[in-house]
Amino acid sequence: MSLPTLRQILELPAFAGAELLSGQERLDGYITWVHVAEVLDVARLLSGGELLLSTGLELARTTPEARVAYVRTLAEVGVGGLCLELVQWLQELPPEMLQTARMLQFPILVFRHEVRFAELTRAAHERILHPGAFEEEPLLKSLLEALIETGRDKRFVERHLGALLRLPSRPKSTLLATLEALLASQFNIAETARKLGVRRQSIYYRLEQLRGMLGDIESPERRLGLWIALELLKR
Incomplete structure (x- = not known):
């Protein structure tokens, strides 16, 4: 199976409007799966290459130090990127997260409007699971x-x-x-x-x-x- 890159995932219509704030150097990294995760210790459950989707609920509640540690642990386990919806809990990406991500060349992308995570995961998983037939026919x-x-x-x-x-x-x-x-x-x-x-x-x-x-x-x-x-x- 030929995995798509983060660049190819971002080219999907479902991801239109996503703004890449850091990690431009990692756009050609492969994405293995997409997960919706709000918990801050999610890194221990991952194996690398995942794209995480989050509303920022727990990030908004925690300390700057914990947010820095969150980005570092994601980068350390090889996560392919973090996608945040900056609508309800966070309206801007905390500066300490952006600084850490840029230092580590870790991709963070944001939506500044409400999006349906179900549509994002469905589009990405269709691309991941059916690379050869992606352009020709719908999933399954x-x-x-x-x-x-x-x-x-x-x-x-x-x-x-x-x-x-x-x-x-x-x-x-x-x-x-x-x-x-x-x-x-x-x-x-x-x-x-x-x-x-x-x-x-x-x-x-x-x-x-x-x-x-x-x-x-x-x-x-x-x-x-x-x-x-x-x-x-x-x-």
């Missing part, structure tokens, strides 16, 4: 077409979403939309709540409903199956 298009052409699409949807599809119209549409938003945000509760315009507690409640009706929904294999089934429903 050939697989979806194969299921439809062989007549296995309805059985596939029933296997993965049958319990939801038998619900009355209103709860069915609510839970299907919640499931799709959870998958798109990698089960980030805050991002899902923001996308759907509801409180986090509502998402926690719906997640328990989904688990009760569908069983395991968080393993990589199950997520893929659910994502394909949701796409088939749109056809």
